[in-house]
Amino acid sequence: MLSFAGRAILIQAFSTAIPSYVMQCAKLPGRILDGIDRVTRTKEEGGLGLQAAKVRNTALLAKLNWRLHTEREALWAQVLWKKYHNNRRLNASNPDRLPCSQVWTAIKRGRETFEKDRLMMISRDSNVSFWRGNWLSKGPLRNLIQGPLTQGATHLEVKDVLTDTGWDWSKIPFELPLDVKSLIQAIPIGWATREAPLI
Numbered sequence: 001m002l003s004f005a006g007r008a009i010l011i012q013a014f015s016t017a018i019p020s021y022v023m024q025c026a027k028l029p030g031r032i033l034d035g036i037d038r039v040t041r042t043k044e045e046g047g048l049g050l051q052a053a054k055v056r057n058t059a060l061l062a063k064l065n066w067r068l069h070t071e072r073e074a075l076w077a078q079v080l081w082k083k084y085h086n087n088r089r090l091n092a093s094n095p096d097r098l099p100c101s102q103v104w105t106a107i108k109r110g111r112e113t114f115e116k117d118r119l120m121m122i123s124r125d126s127n128v129s130f131w132r133g134n135w136l137s138k139g140p141l142r143n144l145i146q147g148p149l150t151q152g153a154t155h156l157e158v159k160d161v162l163t164d165t166g167w168d169w170s171k172i173p174f175e176l177p178l179d180v181k182s183l184i185q186a187i188p189i190g191w192a193t194r195e196a197p198l199i
Contacts, residue, residue, distance in 0.1 A: 015039060016050055023057040025064060026102055027109040033057060061110025068107060080104060122158050123190040130156040136183060144180050162189070 002010065019036055022028065028036075036053035071077050084104045089095050096108065115134070122128060122135045131142040131149065135158065138144060150173050161171045167184060169176070176184075 012050060019053060020056065020060065023053075023060045025106050027061060027106050028053070028057055030054075058110065058113055061106050062113040063110075064103075065107055065110050065114035080107070121190045122162070122187065124159060124162050124164065126158040126162070128158045130158050130161055133158065136187065138183060141180070141184075144183075145176065147174075 015036075019028070033053045039050060068077050068080065072081070080103065084100055089098055092098060100108075126135075128135055131154070132140050134140055136144075142149075153173050156171065161168055167181075169181070
């Protein structure tokens with residue numbers, strides 16, 4: 001016979017594991033998440049003290065996006081990329097309304113959280129766009145500066161501005177604000193890979 005504390009731990013384990021299994025690849029309806037959240041209240045409030053279901057579901061879907069981007073050679077990732085990230089879908093007038101699997105729908109739902117918190121590790125030979133790549137902690141560099149870019153500057157990649165000795169500011173046709181320069185100089189730099197890994 002389990003003690004009262006033992007039964008509470010057993011209920012907590014099952015109440016966390018079973019929904020989490022489904023949440024890894026599906027966005028649960030709000031009504032179900034609200035029902036799960038009733039038992040996630042603290043023990044003092046009459047709940048089981050579990051993690052909030054809505055937050056956990058969002059975090060797991062963001063993790064699914066991260067896995068999709070970091071495990072590109074995995075068979076499951078290749079199937080999803082080829083089926084749902086092709087030219088026909090990308091060039092459609094409203095690609096979000098095209099039919100897709102439950103897993104791809106979940107990936108789309110977690111994309112916003114993933115994109116907001118994603119950061120790339122850069123190196124001297126990174127092909128990441130200097131202006132539009134998400135390699136700064138505050139988002140793409142283009143969002144931090146005002147005004148138009150010259151034709152040549154638009155196509156700059158990180159490898160064009162980052163040298164063996166540091167950043168070559170002369171490649172940029174205008175003066176960056178001091179706070180933006182400081183932000184760039186604070187970025188950790190890797191030394192090996194051409195493909196910028198996600199961190």
